[in-house]
Amino acid sequence: MDLEILEDLAGFIDRRLGDGWIYHPKLMVKEFKAEVVGADTETDLALLKIDTDENMPYLELGDSDSILVGDWAIAVGNPFPQLGLDRTVTVGVVSALGRSGLMFGSDNPVYQNYIQTDASINRGNSGGPLVNIYGQVIGINSAIVSTSGGNIGIGFAIPINLAKKVADELKESGVISRGWLGILPGNIDNNMAEALDLSSPEGVLVESVEPDSPAQEGGLKVGDVIIEFNDKKVTNAQQFRFLVADAGPGAKISLKVIRDGRTKTLDFKLGDRSEFLEIASSSKKEKSETKWLGLSVSTFNRQLAEKLGIDYEPSVIIENIEPGSPADDAGLSVRDLIIEIDRKPVKTKGDFLKIADKLKDREKPILFLIKRGKNTLFKAVKPE
Numbered sequence: 001m002d003l004e005i006l007e008d009l010a011g012f013i014d015r016r017l018g019d020g021w022i023y024h025p026k027l028m029v030k031e032f033k034a035e036v037v038g039a040d041t042e043t044d045l046a047l048l049k050i051d052t053d054e055n056m057p058y059l060e061l062g063d064s065d066s067i068l069v070g071d072w073a074i075a076v077g078n079p080f081p082q083l084g085l086d087r088t089v090t091v092g093v094v095s096a097l098g099r100s101g102l103m104f105g106s107d108n109p110v111y112q113n114y115i116q117t118d119a120s121i122n123r124g125n126s127g128g129p130l131v132n133i134y135g136q137v138i139g140i141n142s143a144i145v146s147t148s149g150g151n152i153g154i155g156f157a158i159p160i161n162l163a164k165k166v167a168d169e170l171k172e173s174g175v176i177s178r179g180w181l182g183i184l185p186g187n188i189d190n191n192m193a194e195a196l197d198l199s200s201p202e203g204v205l206v207e208s209v210e211p212d213s214p215a216q217e218g219g220l221k222v223g224d225v226i227i228e229f230n231d232k233k234v235t236n237a238q239q240f241r242f243l244v245a246d247a248g249p250g251a252k253i254s255l256k257v258i259r260d261g262r263t264k265t266l267d268f269k270l271g272d273r274s275e276f277l278e279i280a281s282s283s284k285k286e287k288s289e290t291k292w293l294g295l296s297v298s299t300f301n302r303q304l305a306e307k308l309g310i311d312y313e314p315s316v317i318i319e320n321i322e323p324g325s326p327a328d329d330a331g332l333s334v335r336d337l338i339i340e341i342d343r344k345p346v347k348t349k350g351d352f353l354k355i356a357d358k359l360k361d362r363e364k365p366i367l368f369l370i371k372r373g374k375n376t377l378f379k380a381v382k383p384e
Contacts, residue, residue, distance in 0.1 A: 038170035042110040042178075044142060045163055047170040059129055062136030064115065064159035069094050075119040075141055075155070077128030085124075092119030099156060100238035102145070111241060114156040115139045121155030130157040139163075178245035179253075179270035182213020183220060185237040196225060197261060203227040204240045206257075210276075211301055218268035221259065222307065228256035244270065292356035293366075293381055294325020299348045300337055308335070313371060314347040315339050330381040332370065339376065340369035 032050040039046040050056075071094045078086045100112040117130060121141050130139035139157030169176050185204035193201040206224040209215045226234050229243045230253050247253055249272035256265050297316040305312035315337040321328050338346050341355045359366060365380040 038174040038176075040166050040170065040176045042176070043158065043162060043166055044109045045140070045158065045166045047167045059131065060136050061160050061164060062132055062134070062138045064138045064161045067094055067097070067115070067132065067138055069096060072133045073115075073117040073119045073138070073157075074131045074133070075117065075121050075125060075128065075157075076131065077121070077125030077141055079120075079122035079124040088125075090120035092117050095154075098238075102143070102156065111162075111245065112238060113159055113162060113242070114142070115159055117155050117157060119155065121157075125155075175274065177249055178273040179247040179249055179251055180214065180273035180276045181220075181244050181268065181270060182210035182215040182276070184208040185226070185240050187237045188225070196258075198225065198258070202236075203234050203258070204237050209303060211299075211303065213276075214268045214271050216303070218255075218266050220255070220257070220266060220268075222303070223259070225258040226255050227258060227263075230254055231256075245273065249273070249275075291322065292352075292360070293383065294322035294327040295332070296320040297338065297349055297352050299350075310337075310373070313337060313339065314345075315371065316346055316349055316352050326381050326383055330368075330379045332368070332379055332381070333372065335372075337371040338368060339371055340367075342366055 032052060035049045035051075037047040037049050073092050073094050075090045075092070077088060079088055094115060095118050096116040099114040099116050102108070102112060102114065115130065115138065117139075119130070121144050125141045126143070128141045129137045130141055132138050137160050139159055140163050141155065141157050143156045145154040145156075166176060184207040186207040188196070188198065188201045188203055188205055190201050192205065193199075196205075203225045206215075206220055206222055206226065209220055209222055226240065228234060229240065230247075232243065234240050234243070244253075247270055249270060251270045252267065253270060254265055254267050256263060296319045298319055300313070300315045300317040302312045304317065318327075318332060318334050318336045318338065321332060321334060338352065340346060341352070342359060344351075344355055346352050346355065362383055365382040368379045368381055370377050370379060
C-alpha cells in the first residue's frame with residue numbers, strides 16, 4: 001500500500017461487496033479494522049492486515065522484472081472520490097523502466113526504481129494496482145509528474161517485485177533492514193568521465209564520506225570512483241544504493257575503485273542503515289534544540305579540512321548563524337573555527353555543548369577564540 005493512502009485511511013480499510021477493491025472512507029459500504037504491520041518511508045510502502053473469516057478476493061502478483069517498454073499497462077483506482085469516480089480503469093503502456101532521482105515533494109523515497117506509464121494516474125489512484133493484460137499486478141501506482149496537478153501522461157508505479165520484497169520483510173519482522181556504507185554516490189556523465197580520465201561513464205563517484213562510517217573505516221575517499229561491488233559491475237548511483245541496501249547489515253563486501261588513475265580493491269563491513277537514520281534524526285533534533293547564541297556547529301575533522309582546503313586543528317566549525325543573534329552581532333562567520341570559549345578548549349561538539357550548558361545563564365560577554373583562514377581572532381559575544 002502507498003503511504004499517502006495509509007495516512008488517508010486512518011486505520012480503516014473498506015471494500016465494496018463482491019469486487020474486493022479498496023476505497024476511500026467516504027465511500028464505505030463495509031468496514032474492516034486494519035492493523036499496520038509496518039511501513040517503509042524509503043520506498044513509500046506499507047503493509048496492512050485485516051482479520052476476517054470472509055473469503056477475500058485478491059489479485060495475482062506478476063513479475064515486474066519481466067515487463068518490457070511498450071507492454072500494455074492498466075491502472076485501477078479511485079481518482080477524485082468526492083465525485084464518486086470509484087472503480088476507474090485507465091489503459092496505456094509501459095513508457096520506461098528503472099526511473100529514479102525523481103522529486104515528488106518534501107518526502108521523496110530514497111530507493112526509486114519506478115515503472116513509468118502513460119495510463120492516466122490521478123490523485124486517488126495512489127496505492128491502486130498497475131496490472132498487465134493478464135490481470136496480474138506489476139506495480140503499485142504511486143505518483144505523477146505534472147505542471148498542472150492533473151495527469152499529462154507521465155505516471156509512476158513501484159515495481160511489484162520491490163513491493164513483494166518489502167512486504168515479506170515487514171511481515172517477518174515489522175521493519176526493514178538495509179546495509180549502510182556511509183557515502184553519497186554520484187552519477188557520472190560523459191563530461192565527468194572525460195574530466196576524470198575514465199574510459200566510460202559507468203560507476204559512481206564518491207561525493208562525500210560520513211565520519212566514523214564503514215566507508216571511512218575501510219579507506220574510501222572523496223573522489224574515488226566505484227566500478228564494482230562484490231565483482232558485479234556498478235552502473236549508476238541508484239543501482240549502487242540497492243546493492244548496498246540488499247547486502248544487509250553486517251555483510252562483508254569488496255569494492256573495486258579507481259583512485260588517481262589506479263585500480264584497487266577495498267574491503268568493508270556494512271553497518272545498519274536504520275541505526276544510522278535514527279542517529280541522524282536524533283542529531284538533527286539535537287541540532288535544532290541546542291543552538292546557543294545563534295550558533296550551529298559540528299566537530300571539525302581532517303576530512304572536512306581537506307574538503308575545505310584549510311589547515312586542520314581540533315575545534316568545532318560554525319555551520320550556521322541565525323541573523324540578528326548574539327553571534328551574528330559579534331561578527332562571527334560561517335566556517336569560522338571555534339578554538340576556545342571562555343578560555344576553555346573546544347575540540348568537539350560535545351565540548352561546545354558542555355560549555356554552552358554551563359554558560360547558558362551568563363549575562364556578561366563571553367570570550368571566543370576563533371580561527372578564520374590563517375588568522376586567529378578574539379570575539380566577545382554578549383548574550384541576549
